[in-house]
Amino acid sequence: MEKLEQQQQNSTKTVGEVLSSSEFIKEAKELTKAPLKYEYKYTCRECKEEKTISTDRSYLEWQLPKFCPTCAKIRQEKEINSQRIKRWTEICPPLYLESDRNLLPDESARIAYDKIQDYIFTEKGLVVHGLTRRGKTRAVWQRMKKGFMATGLEPKFSFGGMFSLNISESFEQHETTALVKSFGTAPIVFFDDIGQMIFTERVQECLFTILEMRCAYLRPTVFTMNDIGDTLKAKFSGNRGEAFVSRLKEFCEIIKF
Numbered sequence: 001m002e003k004l005e006q007q008q009q010n011s012t013k014t015v016g017e018v019l020s021s022s023e024f025i026k027e028a029k030e031l032t033k034a035p036l037k038y039e040y041k042y043t044c045r046e047c048k049e050e051k052t053i054s055t056d057r058s059y060l061e062w063q064l065p066k067f068c069p070t071c072a073k074i075r076q077e078k079e080i081n082s083q084r085i086k087r088w089t090e091i092c093p094p095l096y097l098e099s100d101r102n103l104l105p106d107e108s109a110r111i112a113y114d115k116i117q118d119y120i121f122t123e124k125g126l127v128v129h130g131l132t133r134r135g136k137t138r139a140v141w142q143r144m145k146k147g148f149m150a151t152g153l154e155p156k157f158s159f160g161g162m163f164s165l166n167i168s169e170s171f172e173q174h175e176t177t178a179l180v181k182s183f184g185t186a187p188i189v190f191f192d193d194i195g196q197m198i199f200t201e202r203v204q205e206c207l208f209t210i211l212e213m214r215c216a217y218l219r220p221t222v223f224t225m226n227d228i229g230d231t232l233k234a235k236f237s238g239n240r241g242e243a244f245v246s247r248l249k250e251f252c253e254i255i256k257f
């Protein structure tokens with residue numbers, strides 16, 4: 001403020017002297033260039049510490065920060081966290097919202113569960129296979145939750161059986177390409193129990209294309225299935241099964257439950 005007054009005093013024009021409009025604009029520009037600094041003290045409502053804020057505009061009392069930068073950041077993170085907790089209940093099927101590793105059928109299921117929780121997603125995906133009721137789906141949802149809470153990234157999910165239904169429906173509506181593209185390019189996709197799909201030629205073609213796209217675009221895919229070997233291969237026609245399973249083995253980490 002003092003600086004501004006000083007500059008006004010130093011102005012070559014005296015009071016009453018009329019400035020031409022271009023001169024006036026030039027002078028005004030010079031004046032507004034002057035770096036104005038205001039300093040205010042305020043008390044953070046959270047940590048109760050007195051803080052100073054340095055600004056280049058004047059604040060009225062009610063415009064002063066209510067929280068210091070550290071407390072504001074913590075509050076913002078808490079807010080994001082509670083929004084994500086709420087959102088997760090809309091993404092994850094209720095049965096899988098909470099899992100307790102001690103309730104899994106045996107120790108080898110618990111070891112597999114822990115491996116999945118420690119898995120770090122890169123462009124490599126995850127194939128979780130094993131007999132029925134071992135906890136595969138649970139383990140994956142729990143890992144997805146951890147990822148979502150940390151990053152906010154929502155997995156694109158499909159029950160195996162639902163995927164084949166979606167493909168048939170989308171074909172009637174001429175939307176299959178869009179559906180395949182959306183699965184092919186989503187940041188992270190989770191196909192649960194792919195053995196439950198009805199492997200029509202069209203479903204095979206779509207599933208294969210999605211896997212091919214996801215490998216090419218370095219996006220991780222997570223699959224759960226009961227079998228990754230010959231039984232899965234046999235669901236595809238021609239040599240598609242061989243090509244599909246080899247891709248899974250090359251582009252995914254395989255965890256047996």
Ligand SMILES: Nc1ncnc2c1ncn2[C@@H]1O[C@H](COP(=O)(O)OP(=O)(O)OP(=O)(O)O)[C@@H](O)[C@H]1O
Pocket residue numbers: 098099100101102103104105130131132133134135136137138139193224225226257
């Ligand atoms: N809250 C829980 N936490 C952990 N495990 C649980 C809980 N409730 C039930 N279980 C156990 O989880 C297992 C089923 O989990 P899940 O549905 O993930 O199996 P799955 O391997 O995906 O089976 P499927 O191949 O049939 O789909 C059962 O053994 C069940 O006893």
Ligand SMILES: [Mg+2]
Pocket residue numbers: 136137138192193224
């Ligand atoms: Mg399952």
Ligand SMILES: [Zn+2]
Pocket residue numbers: 044045046047048049067068069070071072
């Ligand atoms: Zn504070």
